[in-house]
Amino acid sequence: MEGFSFERLFELLEQNRLKQLRDELQEWNVVDIAEFLQELSVDKLLLIFRILPKSLAAEVFAYLESDNQARIVDSISDSELSYLVEELYVDDAVDFLEEVPASVVRRVLASATPQTREVINRVLEYPENSAGSVMTTEMVEFHTRFTVKQAIDHIRKNGVDKETINTCYVINDHRKLKGVLTLRQLLLAEDDTLIKEIMTDDQQVISVTTHDDQEDVADMARKYDLLSVPVVDHENRLVGIITIDDIVDIIEEENTEDLEKMALMTPSEETYLKTTVFTHAKSRILWLMILMLTSTFTAQIITGFEEGLAAVAGLTACIPMLMGTGGNAGNQTSTLIIRGLALGELTVKDYFKVLWKELRVSLICGAALAVANFARMWLLRGIQPAGLETILVVCAAMLVAVVVAKVIGCTLPIAVKLIHLDPALMAGPMITTIVDAVSLILYFALAKAWLM
Amino acid sequence: MEGFSFERLFELLEQNRLKQLRDELQEWNVVDIAEFLQELSVDKLLLIFRILPKSLAAEVFAYLESDNQARIVDSISDSELSYLVEELYVDDAVDFLEEVPASVVRRVLASATPQTREVINRVLEYPENSAGSVMTTEMVEFHTRFTVKQAIDHIRKNGVDKETINTCYVINDHRKLKGVLTLRQLLLAEDDTLIKEIMTDDQQVISVTTHDDQEDVADMARKYDLLSVPVVDHENRLVGIITIDDIVDIIEEENTEDLEKMALMTPSEETYLKTTVFTHAKSRILWLMILMLTSTFTAQIITGFEEGLAAVAGLTACIPMLMGTGGNAGNQTSTLIIRGLALGELTVKDYFKVLWKELRVSLICGAALAVANFARMWLLRGIQPAGLETILVVCAAMLVAVVVAKVIGCTLPIAVKLIHLDPALMAGPMITTIVDAVSLILYFALAKAWLM
Numbered sequence: 001m002e003g004f005s006f007e008r009l010f011e012l013l014e015q016n017r018l019k020q021l022r023d024e025l026q027e028w029n030v031v032d033i034a035e036f037l038q039e040l041s042v043d044k045l046l047l048i049f050r051i052l053p054k055s056l057a058a059e060v061f062a063y064l065e066s067d068n069q070a071r072i073v074d075s076i077s078d079s080e081l082s083y084l085v086e087e088l089y090v091d092d093a094v095d096f097l098e099e100v101p102a103s104v105v106r107r108v109l110a111s112a113t114p115q116t117r118e119v120i121n122r123v124l125e126y127p128e129n130s131a132g133s134v135m136t137t138e139m140v141e142f143h144t145r146f147t148v149k150q151a152i153d154h155i156r157k158n159g160v161d162k163e164t165i166n167t168c169y170v171i172n173d174h175r176k177l178k179g180v181l182t183l184r185q186l187l188l189a190e191d192d193t194l195i196k197e198i199m200t201d202d203q204q205v206i207s208v209t210t211h212d213d214q215e216d217v218a219d220m221a222r223k224y225d226l227l228s229v230p231v232v233d234h235e236n237r238l239v240g241i242i243t244i245d246d247i248v249d250i251i252e253e254e255n256t257e258d259l260e261k262m263a264l265m266t267p268s269e270e271t272y273l274k275t276t277v278f279t280h281a282k283s284r285i286l287w288l289m290i291l292m293l294t295s296t297f298t299a300q301i302i303t304g305f306e307e308g309l310a311a312v313a314g315l316t317a318c319i320p321m322l323m324g325t326g327g328n329a330g331n332q333t334s335t336l337i338i339r340g341l342a343l344g345e346l347t348v349k350d351y352f353k354v355l356w357k358e359l360r361v362s363l364i365c366g367a368a369l370a371v372a373n374f375a376r377m378w379l380l381r382g383i384q385p386a387g388l389e390t391i392l393v394v395c396a397a398m399l400v401a402v403v404v405a406k407v408i409g410c411t412l413p414i415a416v417k418l419i420h421l422d423p424a425l426m427a428g429p430m431i432t433t434i435v436d437a438v439s440l441i442l443y444f445a446l447a448k449a450w451l452m
Numbered sequence: 453m454e455g456f457s458f459e460r461l462f463e464l465l466e467q468n469r470l471k472q473l474r475d476e477l478q479e480w481n482v483v484d485i486a487e488f489l490q491e492l493s494v495d496k497l498l499l500i501f502r503i504l505p506k507s508l509a510a511e512v513f514a515y516l517e518s519d520n521q522a523r524i525v526d527s528i529s530d531s532e533l534s535y536l537v538e539e540l541y542v543d544d545a546v547d548f549l550e551e552v553p554a555s556v557v558r559r560v561l562a563s564a565t566p567q568t569r570e571v572i573n574r575v576l577e578y579p580e581n582s583a584g585s586v587m588t589t590e591m592v593e594f595h596t597r598f599t600v601k602q603a604i605d606h607i608r609k610n611g612v613d614k615e616t617i618n619t620c621y622v623i624n625d626h627r628k629l630k631g632v633l634t635l636r637q638l639l640l641a642e643d644d645t646l647i648k649e650i651m652t653d654d655q656q657v658i659s660v661t662t663h664d665d666q667e668d669v670a671d672m673a674r675k676y677d678l679l680s681v682p683v684v685d686h687e688n689r690l691v692g693i694i695t696i697d698d699i700v701d702i703i704e705e706e707n708t709e710d711l712e713k714m715a716l717m718t719p720s721e722e723t724y725l726k727t728t729v730f731t732h733a734k735s736r737i738l739w740l741m742i743l744m745l746t747s748t749f750t751a752q753i754i755t756g757f758e759e760g761l762a763a764v765a766g767l768t769a770c771i772p773m774l775m776g777t778g779g780n781a782g783n784q785t786s787t788l789i790i791r792g793l794a795l796g797e798l799t800v801k802d803y804f805k806v807l808w809k810e811l812r813v814s815l816i817c818g819a820a821l822a823v824a825n826f827a828r829m830w831l832l833r834g835i836q837p838a839g840l841e842t843i844l845v846v847c848a849a850m851l852v853a854v855v856v857a858k859v860i861g862c863t864l865p866i867a868v869k870l871i872h873l874d875p876a877l878m879a880g881p882m883i884t885t886i887v888d889a890v891s892l893i894l895y896f897a898l899a900k901a902w903l904m
Contacts, residue, residue: 292850
């Protein structure tokens with residue numbers, strides 16, 4: 001399937017053989033149809049969308065980008081729109097409504113049935129990135145009294161509209177979540193068994209509440225290998241589920257967010273190309289500014305030592321190398337620690353184990369770098385003048401800088417986690433700025449003690 | 453469920469009330485039982501593992517860490533081991549065998565039935581990180597001739613041992629993959645329908661071959677929202693499946709690997725704490741060394757301009773700030789581009805769009821930073837002496853450095869992708885080192901033209 005091209009489709013479109021194009025498209029996966037539509041001009045997109053069979057069109061709609069979704073809503077009739085809204089899963093409808101202009105939202109909600117409207121509105125109201133905001137309400141629910149046969153008949157009657165039937169949820173008269181039942185358990189059991197005898201019961205059911213963070217939902221699904229996670233309200237009443245396809249999206253979203261934070265940018269929800277120049281600039285400038293102003297300290301340190309730098313050949317030339325190596329060494333450590341904390345492989349309690357490991361690793365790395373640097377400076381002393389004592393100072397400073405960088409690189413993310421901030425902030429750029437100042441101070445202190 | 457503690461279990465263990473402990477554990481999720489066992493000393497772990505009901509013990513085994521798995525294998529009898537091996541899914545057995553010493557592998561394979569041994573051996577032979585190496589062979593297969601009733605009966609008879617029954621695969625006499633059928637499609641169809649009439653047929657089936665990279669499998673599952681991906685050999689014969697829980701693990705593994713590459717470390721498969729000091733040092737030192745040696749160029753640039761630096765107050769003091777800001781600006785851009793490429797949101801073809809966007813973003817950021825820096829240097833000129841002309845040179849260099857950094861930050865990852873290397877290598881540290889040299893040259897050129 002991979003690597004096919006849209007060529008044949010473009011050909012059919014160009015020759016205006018729409019009926020044949022439609023037949024061809026029906027053989028395709030909805031995701032690929034959506035990708036094909038995204039490549040078209042707006043009027044062609046609308047044309048093709050409207051010739052697709054209605055239920056296929058609704059499936060494809062969920063995979064289109066929000067600007068095209070809005071255009072489609074603008075172009076179709078009220079009855080077509082109302083069909084579309086009812087066909088969409090609640091989570092897809094909400095994803096789409098969160099991105100489009102208010103006028104589109106109003107028209108969509110107006111064409112929904114009162115029941116659908118109420119559900120969509122409820123989900124729209126949950127805080128961004130909460131479990132409630134990403135859940136769907138189309139799940140299969142059984143009453144605790146059901147037998148296996150009743151349950152299977154229930155699925156046969158109601159299952160078509162549900163987002164998943166692989167995992168079904170068992171509730172009591174008060175809609176409280178009492179258990180979970182997989183389709184596999186059902187199918188492997190006898191017809192007249194009571195489902196409460198075979199279900200996984202509440203003690204063992206993993207659930208989240210509507211206001212839990214989506215990241216916790218993803219962590220839980222990953223840890224327990226779940227295909228869907230039930231969402232309950234504060235009284236343990238079942239209100240929705242989050243399915244694994246959405247959880248995979250959450251995982252990628254959270255990973256992207258972590259990366260952006262690590263590069264000290266304000267995370268954005270949009271893709272790179274969709275984000276405007278101004279938004280890009282805004283999300284990047286704050287931290288660039290803060291770090292630039294912080295370098296006032298490094299400037300002050302150098303100013304205070306300017307005479308020393310002028311007096312001894314080779315000292316100034318080594319500043320970038322020392323700072324660069326320190327920054328890189330600290331960045332490696334902080335990256336490992338931040339990732340370990342995010343995946344739950346490390347906790348705050350592991351700090352001393354981590355510190356002890358980093359101390360030893362940094363001594364090995366620092367010593368190797370110092371030796372290599374000695375060789376480099378000695379061989380190049382013809383074109384980059386530096387006396388033996390100066391070279392030794394630089395090498396000692398190198399060793400110290402690497403050790404300090406790795407200690408800072410493992411300490412800050414854990415410290416920040418301890419006070420419940422996001423460790424991702426303590427990544428490369430932040431660590432580098434701090435390590436720069438500290439290693440300069442130590443470098444100059446060594447130089448003063450040894451050379452002056 | 454979240455946030456419970458193991459306290460009660462520890463209590464029972466201390467009081468040696470093993471029967472009660474066992475009853476208690478049986479109410480728990482296997483993942484939590486494994487977590488509890490991981491907390492115990494080796495002899496307690498072996499003790500508790502052996503009092504668990506056999507099939508529960510086998511499930512828990514799959515979630516233990518490899519050192520504990522090896523200890524358990526060492527401590528149990530041949531017949532217990534043989535039961536354990538047959539109970540494990542092939543992918544879990546392979547995961548475990550890839551981590552433990554060869555002596556353990558030999559004993560495990562010796563106690564497997566010839567059939568199981570052959571399957572495990574075949575999977576063990578696929579290259580690391582290939583689809584074949586992570587697949588499981590326990591899937592439900594139907595023959596194209598089956599009716600819905602036959603298919604459901606087949607599941608009822610054979611389904612218990614399969615890793616998933618949610619998606620079933622349809623093959624012909626030659627084991628060629630002809631279609632895919634979900635349990636939902638089966639359940640919603642009439643008993644005497646032929647499955648080939650309701651299945652999704654080969655044209656639309658998404659599959660991978662045994663030698664495809666696991667990253668491609670994950671991308672495909674994410675794109676098409678699949679719960680499992682069929683793995684075929686070069687003649688399109690079905691040999692295994694990869695289920696979504698493993699795909700989630702692959703996604704996290706690949707994300708970790710990208711992060712480690714971005715911090716210029718050799719990626720490791722083990723967790724932070726399990727990796728030895730020596731391995732940590734080895735995975736970090738290569739790039740630190742290369743980047744340190746590269747800074748020979750920056751040193752040379754400074755050496756060549758040492759007289760100029762000594763003559764004009766304030767020039768040297770601003771070196772770290774310029775380099776730092778340039779590095780940070782480049783790092784932001786390269787992070788966004790690398791992530792965009794990894795998620796498929798950006799392709800090599802988008803380069804000129806990206807470049808145009810970055811040019812505008814960098815002008816806005818650079819100008820704002822230059823202005824802020826002017827204010828800073830002007831206000832601080834009492835303690836960090838610098839003439840007006842010097843300040844203007846630094847501000848101009850700042851603007852230029854930011855623009856150059858962002859251009860390099862978007863160009864290099866895409867260039868590296870173009871020649872089929874991993875864009876993640878062109879992240880922060882690498883970009884910083886290159887931006888350092890370029891921005892120093894431009895800084896000194898400006899200073900020479902303006903101040904000398």
